[in-house]
Amino acid sequence: MTLHGDVGSHGLDGGTEMAASGSIWSHATQIAAGRFNAATYVTDLMVRWSSGALNNHVGTTTGGLGSEQPIHGPDKTWTHSVIMTTGQYTGDGLTNDLIIRWNDGETTLYKDTRLGSEIMIAPPAQAARQVRP
Numbered sequence: 001m002t003l004h005g006d007v008g009s010h011g012l013d014g015g016t017e018m019a020a021s022g023s024i025w026s027h028a029t030q031i032a033a034g035r036f037n038a039a040t041y042v043t044d045l046m047v048r049w050s051s052g053a054l055n056n057h058v059g060t061t062t063g064g065l066g067s068e069q070p071i072h073g074p075d076k077t078w079t080h081s082v083i084m085t086t087g088q089y090t091g092d093g094l095t096n097d098l099i100i101r102w103n104d105g106e107t108t109l110y111k112d113t114r115l116g117s118e119i120m121i122a123p124p125a126q127a128a129r130q131v132r133p
């Protein structure tokens with residue numbers, strides 16, 4: 001796993017290796033940056049593992065992965081999450097909201113995440129109707 005800093009202004013830099021190939025990180029199926037617990041910047045790394053476990057690495061920088069904060073352990077339901085992204089969707093000024101698109105098309109917003117409040121954005125049936133051939 002490689003961290004490329006300052007992407008866009010100068011293209012990709014050489015990157016900083018955050019985890020070696022063949023490490024446990026080959027089981028990280030989704031990652032997303034956010035500010036779930038970090039004091040000032042968007043330096044948290046939310047990770048969904050192949051087991052469905054979810055945890056946050058608080059304060060991740062080019063100096064290394066931040067401290068691990070478990071959100072929940074292995075969870076069969078969470079193995080069905082397909083896409084994970086973050087944003088400021090609730091107006092609190094923090095990049096601490098998590099959107100999950102599930103494999104059946106349901107899309108869910110978890111506001112101010114440590115996964116406290118779940119809001120369904122699109123139910124599975126609605127998502128299926130919007131699929132175009």
Ligand SMILES: [Ca+2]
Nearest residue numbers: 090092097112
């Ligand atoms: Ca929020």
